[in-house]
Amino acid sequence: MNFKSTIAAVALTTLPTFAAAWDLDPAESVVSFGLIKNDFIGEAHTFSGLSGTVDNDGNVDVAIDLTTLDTNIDIRNERMAEHVFRGLATAEISAEVDLDEIKKLRPGESTQMEIEATLNLLGNDVDVYLDAYILRVAPNRVMVSTNTAGYLSTEELGVDEGVDVLQGLENLDSITRVTPITLHLMFER
Numbered sequence: 108m109n110f111k112s113t114i115a116a117v118a119l120t121t122l123p124t125f126a127a128a129w130d131l132d133p134a135e136s137v138v139s140f141g142l143i144k145n146d147f148i149g150e151a152h153t154f155s156g157l158s159g160t161v162d163n164d165g166n167v168d169v170a171i172d173l174t175t176l177d178t179n180i181d182i183r184n185e186r187m188a189e190h191v192f193r194g195l196a197t198a199e200i201s202a203e204v205d206l207d208e209i210k211k212l213r214p215g216e217s218t219q220m221e222i223e224a225t226l227n228l229l230g231n232d233v234d235v236y237l238d239a240y241i242l243r244v245a246p247n248r249v250m251v252s253t254n255t256a257g258y259l260s261t262e263e264l265g266v267d268e269g270v271d272v273l274q275g276l277e278n279l280d281s282i283t284r285v286t287p288i289t290l291h292l293m294f295e296r
Contacts, residue, residue, distance in 0.1 A: 137153050156174065190276075212241070216242075223236055250292070
């Protein structure tokens with residue numbers, strides 16, 4: 108192999124390509140949701156156990172490990188796992204994104220994209236519309252974050268009964284039945 112061939116081979120292996128799938132970086136990704144109790148007490152909760160990919164066709168699949176729920180109160184984490192998630196370990200988000208638009212971004216450049224996603228929880232598929240901010244952090248890293256919250260109905264999710272149980276256990280007058288959800292996802296190749 109001559110010098111020019113060697114330089115060409117190195118250049119081809121270091122340029123950003125989109126032949127490989129993008130993997131979610133769980134250390135830098137989080138899904139959050141909020142609720143309001145007794146009309147005035149707001150709370151934010153997070154899931155940190157995430158995994159997922161974006162394939163070459165722009166199909167996004169993200170798994171949420173429900174056992175990583177953090178409400179800042181251990182007993183509430185346990186009650187949510189038992190009564191709301193009913194021992195289910197995973198929820199899934201699926202969507203499609205326009206990879207051609209993302210491919211055009213250079214590091215430091217961003218775009219906004221409306222994404223229609225589906226959340227599967229307890230066998231229920233719920234449509235979620237997300238206003239996403241997409242930032243090309245580096246040639247091999249892309250951040251996807253919500254500009255505004257998406258909203259989910261506890262009835263659509265099939266968790267109203269579990270929320271009723273929580274409301275009784277915590278002796279609350281009310282818990283909101285529509286919850287905002289936000290995403291901060293980092294993908295890398």
